[in-house]
Amino acid sequence: MKATAGILVAGKSENTFYGISTDSRLVNRGNLFIALKGEKFDGHDFMRTALKQGAAGVLVQNEAKINQALVNKDVSVIKVADTLLALGDLAHEWRKRFSIPVIGLTGSSGKTTTKEMMAAIIGRKKNILKTEGNLNNLIGLPQTIFRLTSEHELVILEMGTNTRGEIKRLTQIAVPDIGLITNVGPAHLAGLGSIDVVREEKSDLFLNMPSSGIAVINLDDKAVTTAAEKWNGQRITFSMSPNADVTVKDIEKNGVKGVRFNLIIGGNTQKVEMKIAGLHHVYNAMAAAAAAVAVGIDQKTIAEGLAAFRPFSGRMEMIRLHNGAFLLDDSYNANPASMREALMTLKDLKIHHNGYVFLGDMLELGEEADEMHRKIGMLIATIGVNALFLQGDFSGVTAAGAAEGGLSSQNIFFLSDNEKGIVYLREHLKKGDWILVKGSRRMKMEKIAAQICDCFGSDEINGNNETIH
DSSP: OTTTTOEEEESOTTOOOOOEESOGGGOOTTOEEEOOBOSSOBGGGGHHHHHHTTOSEEEESOGGGSOGGGSOTTSEEEEOSOHHHHHHHHHHHHHTTOOSOEEEEEOSSOHHHHHHHHHHHHTTTSOEEEOOTTOOSTTHHHHHHTTOOTTOOEEEEEOOOSSTTHHHHHHHHHOOSEEEEOOOOSOSHHHHOSHHHHHHHHHHHHHHSOTTSEEEEETTOHHHHHHTTTOOSEEEEEESSTTSSEEEEEEEEOGGGOEEEEEEETTEEEEEEESOOOHHHHHHHHHHHHHHHHTTOOHHHHHHHHHHOOOOTTSSEEEEETTSOEEEEETTOOOHHHHHHHHHHHHHHHTTSOEEEEEEOOOSOGGGHHHHHHHHHHHHHHHTOSEEEEESTTHHHHHHHHHHTTOOGGGEEEOSSTHHHHHHHHHHOOTTOEEEEEOOGGGOTHHHHHHHHHHHOEEESSOOOOOOO
């Protein structure tokens, strides 16, 4: 009640809760159930289920919606002004009980991959807790913090946003000692409006961290360096140029084997070989290495951790098909920056072989959506693909851009059903060819990737990353 400024309206004030749940179906006996209210749901409507499951307390913002006849006199009912705010306040209170390093990271793209690279490095030396899946918002981040126990030695928290003010609130909840902004690009423009607002939103991480913390700064991203201008505390920098604390040189693209480079930290060089393709992942590796330096991890362990890292399913996962062709499965999500990187990686991988691209829409781009889909279409034409398969509301715009760039309309297909693309591949796909599958999460492009694997048979090359808790 102190943490949330809540008022006890029924039950006992001396109750102890064992765990916190925001999903009535997942309530365990002794939990505190927090009735969140969203645009399409209201947790107050599921109070009966939560109590039946054994909730020892409920936290509500509308006690009028509670059927008092259902509430046992031993169940504590706490009223607050806003249950989502209270969830964050409780998580903040729990986080303050632990004096261990907390890393908070955000960015327009590469957050999850960078987080997992950090985990692969730091997890070699410390027992870590990290964000799982996409639990990086005002509901998911508190849920991660509630998993924190005395056995953990470090926390890595991913922070996502699609509305102005979210990063500030997440930073206030998590109180990170180390903050990292991977990059700033055109993502979630529908909610944020412009790239300048995206930069302001991301910069709230640095502006709301404790002054005793460490900011990890990408010197090659002007928006990030601008965001860091008001940070007066300690900083660790990374860049492709040699004037940063963490840098790389001698980058070698190694096809399906991934990429190798020399990692330079404080003037010392360590050879790194990573089983992931794409120049943008070298940036993610530098960011993860810089964060690891901030918590005192040695350079040899950093190199070993990066070498051990494997991408998760749907994130630049390279898959060898049984006919000798390859699938680049980047179906997990998409924005203009990650789309460009995936296409350029495809260009590097296919070399003189054929390339086939399956794209779904990039979502949440607001007024910029048409123009950004058109530009992606033009890029597809310039990298030389043999066929383009599109689905989504913006597929026509992407197709127009591809045609404008020189791709024949005979090689552009609209997927009314996924089988059309599979039938085409059966006829045309040869040994050494590459397929890219990518689109925003709600486009469910992973289904197409799965169909391709089922049709041709598959073996993972670089996937199946081991989750470190």
